[in-house]
Amino acid sequence: MTQGLTPRTTLLLVVPPLLWAGNAVVGRLVAGLVPPMTLNFLRWALAFVILLPLAHRVLQRGSALWPSWKRFSLLGLLGVGCYNALQYLALKTSTPLNVTLVASSVPLWMLAIGWLCFGQRVSRQQLAGASLSMAGVLVVLSRGQWAMLAEIRLVPGDLYVLLATLAWAFYSWLLSQPKEPAEIRDDWAAFLMAQIVFGLGWSGFFSAGEWALTDAHISWGWPLATALLYVAVGPAVIAYRCWGMGVQRVGPAIAGFFSNLTPLFAALLSAAFLGELPHLYHALAFLLIVGGIVVSARR
Template structure:
């Protein structure tokens, strides 16, 4: 029963994150990526800090000792990732953006090998290449012969940049001992201090914003920014990051389903490329190796019994 409740939380988490892509595609037509990022996360601060205080009761002296990496997390994960993501949605579909973002776990593993000297098994290496091949199919719209061309969709290329930025954010985040919701709240606070002068310089014309965009911003700040993050951390603490990480593959699935309901047509190369990305990420994450070792251990225990 406990695991069932956690699975529900993880399904809601990924559903809310999927909605961020879909709403972002609509909102970016009226509001700039900078102001989407700024308004979403400024509002989120009013919920993140009280939640962090209630659930984590942070040691603020320890938090302030880590101010430099927290500023870096704010620059990468709050400003960099979101600006690139919403910029990408100006040029590509929500489904494509979500499918390319599914590379994240595999790319994180790759950079962990390069930067943290972590080791990869043969299965993980094969998985990494399969997921990259799937991403290439999506990027080239199924025409791998055009791989050397320079006329790729700008949004798809930006999404690869967003994946790389999130990878560095994740690697740095691994090294910080601050509780996760507190780290998000404080890094968001630093990010908003940095972003405020740029937002003020750019300005925003409120009279040109429709009610749909306002609802979109409210959705982004309440659900992907706050609920998803809190649900994610509750789940990770309960069943571990490796098991919870499997549910991240639902984000492109939910994004595609929501987009289909709104009239977007799925192309065969998106389906095939996305499937390869999922398979590759599953292998790269080490889940297959863990399942096999668990199966062997169980079989050995049965023989000994």
């Protein structure tokens, strides 16, 4: 049962966008040092090691994890195996600001997936808000030039991040309808570890395919080691913990609104660390996306 939006819950839902914006910037910085699928695998492997002292019981033979393996395998595929791997792949051909702005369409996909897969009703007001948000995404995809839409001149990164957003929306709806045993659900470390166990299998499979089918290589050094430590501790462990708690408290529809803070943080961090200044169309897109969610969320 969802609760009202309290200051504590607000803080829980603000932390993940800040850390995810940093994740996009770091992913861009190390794009030439490590392949995207491998980066995702190494990130979650480190997160596994970090959580092991807190959640090793969930891996024991008699744990409640194994009877629920189908659910956690799906959560691991969407949240661990696909979402960030696709974002890291997108960052090879797109900027952190573009990636996070397109990902801000997640509330639109929340509504669509909730209606199609979970029997949620969608009001006219929500449809109006979703249309505004979609217009904001189109502004990003067209780079502020509507004629480009007719020419379908999209970089691969734009499509990858749309797929990542779909995966995240479905993942968030699954989180809002807990079906796992209470002994795992009520222990945040065990709950995240249960997803990582199966997610590592998925991400390892994707990474193996990357090395088999491309000329993948890794440039080891302190820059990569520091980046891996950040993406494992911040955007992985801390952000997933805060997001999971926030979604369970207020539901995925309201939580999805906070994801729109990610491009704002990404714009600030990109300007500070990458020298990639935002354009006027980025501001217009952000206003449309946030405006759409405000319209759909009004009572």
